[in-house]
Amino acid sequence: MITDFHFLRPLWLLALLAAPLLVMLIGRRTDVRSQWQNMIAPHLLDHLLIEKGGRRWLQPVHLTAVLIVIAAIAAAGPTWQREKPPFVEDTAPLAIAIDLTETMNATDVSPTRLERAKLKVQDILSLRKGARTALFAYAGTAHMVLPLTDDANLIKTYLAALSPSIMPVTGRDTGRALQVAEDALSSETVPGTILFMTDGVERTAFDAFARYQGRNDLMVLGIGTADGGPVKTADGQFLTDATGARVRAKLDVDALKALQAASKAQVATVTPDDSDVRWIIRRIQSSFAQKTAEGLTRWYDAGWWLTIPIALLAALWFRRGWTVRWAVYLVAVGTVLPGVKAEAADRSFADLWFTPDQQGQRAIDRGDFQGAAGDFQDPAWQGVALFRIGRYQDAIDAFAQGDTAESYYNQGNALMHLDKAEEAIAAYQQALKRRPDWPEARQNLAVAEKRKADNDKQDQDAQQEAAGLDPDQIQFDDKGKKGKEGTVAGAPQTAEMWMRNIQVSPADLLARKFAIEAKDAVP
Template identity: 40%
Template sequence: MDIDLSALHLLRPYWLLLWIPAAALPWAWRRRNDLKRQLQGTIAPHLVEHLIITPQEQPRLRPVYLLAALLSIGALAAAGPTWQRDIPAFVDNRAPLILALDLSPSMDADDVPPSRLQAAKHTLHDLVMRRAGARTALIAYAGSAHLVLPATQDPQLLDTFLQALSTNLIAQTGKDVLGVIEVAKRLLAAEQVPGTLVLLTDGADASQFAAIPAALKGSDLQVMVLAVGSGNAGVLRDAQGRARIASDGRPVQADFDEDALRKLASASNGPLGSLTLNDDDLDWIELHAQRHFQAAQGDPQQVQWKDAGYWLCWPLALIALLCLRRGWKVHWLAVAGLAVVLGAQPQSARAGPVADAFFTPDQQGRWAFEHGHYPQAAEHFTDPFWKGLAAYNAADYDLALASLGRLDSAQANFYRGNIYVRQFKFAQAITAYQQALKQQAVFPEATANLALAQALLKDYEDQQQAGTPDEKADKVVEDQTPSQGAKQKQQVTPQAASDQVWLNNLTTSPAQFLQRKFLLQDASRGTAEGNR
């Protein structure tokens, strides 16, 4: 562990005032036990030195010295010595990251095994999981740009749609980076914080380079380009891994346009990297995204430092053990020592008579929760919120809903909404998030997830309007209204199972969902352009 002495300081320096009583205690003890001082006024001073017989004792450790050491080291530990900044594992959770994946046919080339697209998806999977709890959005693009998911903190949901992406989802060919930037700017405006857009692509459209600087002007959006491919031409393959054959009988190859990628990075004034299929990619994104966020924030108060005072707990524990000596009147330290021993035995806190004797079920559940044993935590907890939260993290959504359903709080409704989104029950999720916001007006996570659920519900409604292959014809019911004579009305009553069929299709095949969504978006854009 390297210590930067130039950055060494204390987080809570006022605790060092305890050094005053720590130094005064030995002095007061020696003064109190000074026999010469006790005999002053009783025996003449010139006789005291001749009448006192001082026994020859070997210097030995006294309780007061250990108490002074406990106070001194404890005060230093409480003061919070630190020399290292507390930099989060990734960009601050408030800083959104927008991932844009190129779905052009050239991404099926196999120069990066198994293909450029699969390699990019593998990297994004690791990135999404590494950013668990941070806000991440996903965009897919080729000749047109499409929002797959708004910024969300749910890595599993994001990865579900990420793995469904393929080059046959977008009909229009090309590489519409300008469209990606416009979608990313709208996302960033909703987040109201600076963010980073990461483009994973193997080329760029040269006709857009001149317009990119103007599109980024005045925005807090940083653009990073991660090149996917190699200098060697790759063979295009289909979904079954078979090489695509041209009319002349040769395999179809896709070039890697390195020059265009450099010009793209230059036009967007962002860094250019190359896909390496290891953690270097994640570290590279982390470094630049974090620097951009901190520079855009421009707030030195955001800097946090790691508190290293806990390292002093070990010498404190050793001194406490030395206090357990025969004849010393500090027997209460035995209780503290026993507590330390019990606290140092995490296995005994899981279950069993020893744990039951010293810890409540909620305390055992909290220990399991903090150590990532969520199923065991859900079994131990009796508190409905913590039981529901542990079950939520354990993906036991039925138990989580049953536990959280007993509560009517903002946090409980927020997690219920998260569960409904995972189950693709968007209407119920929206109701839960709205209830959470009624109970707690300032709730950024609920506000963001409400927008996500509303966007997904809109996609569902668009599909309902466009029709799905599994929907049956609507049933027409004639309604005679006596007050209006013989006028007849037609009421459209969809099949009750229609919603469930759609949800089942969405759950088992998000690729079909995305393909329909992209087609609807392209159609709406074409209609809007035709009306201009």
């Protein structure tokens, strides 16, 4: 927008003063009358001077002044829009929280509310190919099913296993589900969206939504109808009340409207076609674009576009009688280029117009990170290019040439890719020393510390197994029949241990994982 127009390097505009100064100085040097007016009487000077006829209006000095003006504006860096930095993903992360209360098995939406929610999730995955999605389930408790992943098939496998029967606690705690999903997205460098698929939000959760101050967008897709329908049980029967009458679950549309009025959450109800899914996708994209523009983007330097008029005006130097010394250089280069490789020729020609760093930026814009790594002289940008092509150790060496918060932050990111969590922790800590109020660095530090703790735990378990001291294994000392029977205390089982060691169906695995997490959550 025109209101956002400004210059990134405004001090370069001082060079504009050189243009009129140059015209004035050259004009005085070429003005014969001004040179002789102090030596010859004015009434004689008029008769002694012979004015040149047909004097050209456009002189080399005028062209030079125009080029100075354009070059000064280009160097000042005019800008009016933003662009994303190199480490920002192109798509927003999405966390989908699916309600697994018993009423989600109501049949007012065919085949059931829950099955319709699963179909909607599959439609979302189809429209967000390559984007990262996390899956959560909640009822009386809330649990992560899968962390952020771009593997749609893996999500579909665990999505099919979701049912109310795997939840350890009945009821509905939407506020807790919001907190669990928010915690999972807290380490992301870009804002995302938390989508709830539910047939109702309890009034007690309104306050959690109203007080939500996170950067992620909140959306609620209500699944069901106002008329409601009977609720199926796990054995295929219908849920009944104390009198034996069938329970008829209704979608509380008024409550959903009240939730939207009381919070920033966007609320919609399920539709028979895909219009609801497309609404979700549009909302995710627009929210992501808006929030990245607010703080995760940088201003786009449009000054390089002015090299085009500079090149066109510079071509006028070939006019007869004008200075063309710089053109001799071009001719000399042109005689050499045919004898070198085409790639080298292109690079030599590019060297005439762009600095190495500008050539590297152009390579990044084309997606040629391999070429950009060879072009950049700036170590920070060279590190960015090396990072993008997976040369993480080389990227670390490039970033290490700087002593800024950004250089240590980028080193930490590269070290995490090399699974060097301990070194990454040190890098993030150095970044925070130089920029204490950097939320992304603090979030990544927490991720690195967690990974280090997980790695230490795995190493400890591996050492115990190698020593024949597996947890939960009974050991006997039979030497000489004089030893005493004893047991080795088993380490408390965690959800991660279940995920690694239990070979069961996804539904059984999730049920056991959720049960362990629910038990650990009890104070």
